[in-house]
Amino acid sequence: MQGSRPDRLYLEDLHVGQRFTSATHTVDEAQIKTFAAQFDPQPFHLDEAAASDTLFKGLAASGWHTAAITMRLNVETGLPFAGGLIGAGGDITWPAPTRPGDTLRVESEVVEIIPSRSKPDRGIAVVVSQTINQRNEVVQILKAKLVIARKPG
Template identity: 65%
Template sequence: MTSTLAAAAALPETHTPLYLDDMAVGDRYTSGEHAMDEAQIKAFAAQFDPQPFHLDDAAGRATLFGGLAASGWHTAAITMRLQVTTGLPIAGGIIGAGAEISWPRPTRTSDVLHVVSEVMEVQPSRSKPDRGMVTVRSETRNQHGDVLQLSTVRIVVPRRPGAATAPTAATGAAS
């Protein structure tokens, strides 16, 4: 039997890994898709966010959600999986250094999610020339284009090996 961790580690990379030197302000990345369903929403909620509007449609109808809604943290977890597996191929993985997140609309049982990300800032590190910080703004959208989650994340991104003194695509200046 394959463990969940082993299965996750075996996921194929669909993109060439990106280094700091490859990234520039305005670059955009779009992930693959993930189809939501009632069972996923309830299972996640039961384990991690057991509020009535995440567990029961009738309870959800009695709230401002107007029906069963996924936990925002469930949407965030799916966003991360989509980014890691198909959307933002950072060399060495997505290592967050801070984030702002909001959920302007609830995620529903029939939603098919995908993530559109844009590079907002690329900053080589002055003290650690083997890496830098990239600020990425991501929108998790459903099949209708509705934005369900907005996030702005600062990510630690390695520089290409041997490129610590080369100009970056974003700045054009040596670090």
């Protein structure tokens, strides 16, 4: 992973349409198989020959592996939110598989901001994050409701 972290942002610093782009991460075959062996041990994530006879037509990373990479990229270089990335729900899709050799980045956009009525120290930002490979193919779309701190005082 490469890139640097911008200053932390509070709910008041955000606006609808605001965009963030993470650094990149290249996925290799060993990472795909190691993750799959521990968390999603299906043949199309573990064995090239077995994967060639599936709908993937070759080795593919688990969607949960792609989600984990997305989370790391957003935490380290993508979404600079004060208080961290605290999820309150979401929706995830995987329109294309992540393959060995793919270099992923995450492009995120704030689509809604909802100040809390009952908790004045926070609110919700709805953020759509697209995980994109080096061929500009979207491999994951995550629409997340994130709890965002308000500025102190």
